[in-house]
Amino acid sequence: MAGHGTQEHPHGADRLCEAGDRVYSRAVRRGRVPRRDAEPVPCLLELALLHPDPDDMDWLVPTSPQEVMTRLLRGVYDEVSASQRRMGSAVAAFEWYAGLGALSTAVGAEGAAIRVLDGSARIQAALDEATQACVTEVLTVQPGGIRPEHELTEGLHRALELRGRGVRMRDLYTHVARHGQGLLNYLELMGDSVEARTLDEVIDRLIVFDRTVAFVPANADRTMALELRHPALVHYLLTVFERFWRLAIPLTAPLPDTGIEGISHREQSIAALLAEGHQDAVIAERLGISVRTCRAHIARLSETLGAASRTQLGVRIAQAGLDRPPRAADVTQRPSLSLPDQGSRTAR
Missing domain, CATH: 3.30.870.10 (Endonuclease Chain A)
Structure with a gap:
């Protein structure tokens, strides 16, 4: 019956068909109507404007107009809110694409800039x-x-x-x-x-x-x-x-000597990066070598500078003046100095 009523009465509670209006109005005036009077207008039951009288199932009592109004307004409010959300989303999307359009226009002024x-x-x-x-x-x-x-x-x-x-x-x-x-x-x-x-x-x-x-x-x-x-x-x-x-x-010129016996140009570069606090993997990546090779150079640095730990190595690097990247100008200007605890080795 619900399907039949929906086909014959395609409307909402805010706009009843003529037959439904007559039956609902009568139910509101009298307080109830016989169920048989509502059979031609099943829309009233489908829209919950009428419901069975709990004291006598052969009769139907009306939903109060105030409750119907509240329900209708709630539905309208929900529809308006949904429309506002859709409108907000549409405006936001428009602003975003408009911004992209402005950017592409600016880029277009220079050709395909990026x-x-x-x-x-x-x-x-x-x-x-x-x-x-x-x-x-x-x-x-x-x-x-x-x-x-x-x-x-x-x-x-x-x-x-x-x-x-x-x-x-x-x-x-x-x-x-x-x-x-x-x-x-x-x-x-x-x-x-x-x-x-x-x-x-x-x-x-x-x-x-x-x-x-x-x-x-x-x-x-x-x-x-x-x-x-x-x-x-x-x-x-x-x-x-x-x-x-x-x-x-x-590429045709040799790399400058570090001026310190036993320390290569690459080891001086590693020493400078160690002094900056970089980890082995970072140093290896920056210098284009493997981590294994980097650690081998660090071990040789420690041995040459007489460092027993990483912390001590940092101190010895600073004492030897290796805590900055090597530059060709440094080699000729660096004064003679002795490596810590390595009295027989001097900086040239």
């Missing part, structure tokens, strides 16, 4: 496109240690293409890269079209073409990259590169 490249294929395609458009210069920063052969091979076709057009290249590596035969072979093949220098540590990977477009990693595993064409961003990266370049040592 483009996210997702996946190795898109990154490779963008690099190939920039290589083909390059006419004067490529600058790169290559972090990490010894360059794997496959990395050098992957970039070789671009490098040869650039060399063929007379493009000059400058590459920054860590000192550890000097020990990689693959890099030495690559530089020999490229000849004077590539100039390479090294530092104790460098920034993350960077490639700049013609001082107009730069590529940097966008995540840790380098499966995403950013293509930057905004002049201010590219200029900033160029400034960083040039300052690193000025401090770097040409």
